[in-house]
Amino acid sequence: MTAEKISIDTLVVGAGQAGVAMSEHLSKLGVPHLVLERDRIAERWRTGRWDSLVANGPAWHDRFPGLEFDDLEPDAFAPKERVADYFEAYARKFNAPIRTGVEVTSVARHAGRPGFTVETSIGVVEASRVVVATGPFQRPVIPPIAPQTDTLTQIHSADYRNPQQLPEGGVLVVGAGSSGVQIADELQRAGRQVYLSVGPHDRPPRAYRNRDFCWWLGVLGEWDKEAARPGKEHVTIAVSGARGGHTVDFRALAHQGVTLVGLTKTFDDARVTFEADLTTNLARGDENYLSLLDAADAYITRNGLDLPEEPEARRTFADPACVSDPILELDLAAAGVTSIVWATGYAVDYDWLHVNAFDAKGKPQHQRGVSSEPGVYFLGLPWLSRRGSTFIWGVWHDAKHIADHIATQRKYLSYRDASQRETTQPRKEAPASSPAVSRVQHVNELGVN
Ligand SMILES: Cc1cc2nc3c(=O)[nH]c(=O)nc-3n(C[C@H](O)[C@H](O)[C@H](O)COP(=O)(O)OP(=O)(O)OC[C@H]3O[C@@H](n4cnc5c(N)ncnc54)[C@H](O)[C@@H]3O)c2cc1C
DSSP: OOOOEEEEEEEEEOOSHHHHHHHHHHHHTTOOEEEEESSOTTHHHHHSSOTTOBOSSOTTTSSOTTOOOTTSOTTSOOBHHHHHHHHHHHHHHTTOOEEESOOEEEEEEOSSSSSEEEEETTEEEEEEEEEEOSOSOOEEOOOTTSOOOSSSEEEEGGGOOOGGGSOSSEEEEEOOSHHHHHHHHHHHHTTOOEEEEOOSEEOOOSEETTEEHHHHHHHTTOTTOSSOOTTOTTOEEOOBOGGGOBOOOHHHHHHHTOEEEOOEEEEETTEEEEOSOHHHHHHHHHHHHHHHHHHHHHHHHHHTOOOOOOGGGGOOOOOOHHHHSOOOEEETTTTTEEEEEEOOOEEOOOTTEESSOBOTTSOBOEETTEESSTTEEEOSOTTSSSGGGGSHHHHHHHHHHHHHHHHHHHHHHTOOOHHHHHHSOOOOOOOTTHHHHHHHHHHHHTTOO
């Protein structure tokens, strides 16, 4: 490969859903741009998730406005491969200028002139602007309490694929957000003895009174909330689209055979201790569940909607033994546990981004994605503009805002005062659809592929 220099107005790093959405909006506004993706389009949906994963939201909801899942019922949950195919098809729809297999390794501001030097695995790109669309979930995080032992197989949920992958024996799943709870359920159904470590969580009903929770969060304005309620910043959400979609109910899971435990506290070789917070965590999850039912009922009454009542949604399972008499300490070897799945979340990784866009703690500093470093934008981050920002449909709206910001900045920069106007030729705007295509050709000529 040649290491030629490419110049582009806006460089988008990453072609997951965020990068594809960004490219659509930039194309619409006629902003010349290029998207660089180190793997394939929507790679995380293809290879960064477990085999049986389906979207957490129904097909009518978890999509971009411009394309439907026309092979699925609106209330169905798209399998992960289908989600990846969707984004590929979406990118094809407007001929997105995406180059796959190209990794961005460094972004640095130019000295004494605008723009950035971007180093990539195939050469240098000069860009006036950079949109960082590398995802909210980049580096799997396993907490430091993880035991240093060879006697247990330990993987992060990002590396979990299916029950057969784990050695025979019981499994401790740490973390009970959507990933942990779905993995624990799948392992238990495959005949494994499963311990599920449950921390603070929200658990909306899958559906209530004939409407999915995605609908309820939409009409109740919850997806648009601009910040997490104080104290709820790190509260995970436990939902599942598996097996046609169902409400996550931890007591039901325990009656099914999963042993619930509180937050995982310490390891001493194969002995693990748990916080005595299981009852509290479940109670808070129930509170969240019931509050959504109450809000939904109030909404129905206020708007005179004709949606069937659903009193059974308020029935609760009796506390199983693991809840009424919680395990606080467990000898994993004696309990036959041979693996731990850490469903403990992700961190971001911006080691390659050498710009002034971070606070003292290294967190991206931005307002709705417009960072403190002029010309650098973030997209897809949790709470970027609202609760929906990391989700498929939410990121599309954030991308629109960022594209608008870029177009406005370009307009300022193209301003010429009277004396300059006299000496320069009138500038011609390129048609909205052509830059994407011509940019790809330009890039190909330079050997970027
Ligand atoms: C298990 C799980 C299930 C989820 N289910 C849903 C769901 O059902 N519905 C929903 O709306 N959301 C869901 N999400 C949340 C969110 O939609 C996904 O995390 C989604 O993948 C985020 O898209 P993204 O484009 O922001 O980031 P990613 O999909 O992570 O895409 C970022 C891309 O950037 C590339 N990249 C990174 N660094 C570089 C670099 N230096 N150079 C070049 N390329 C780079 C990566 O290869 C990647 O392809 C789920 C998340 C998880 C973890």
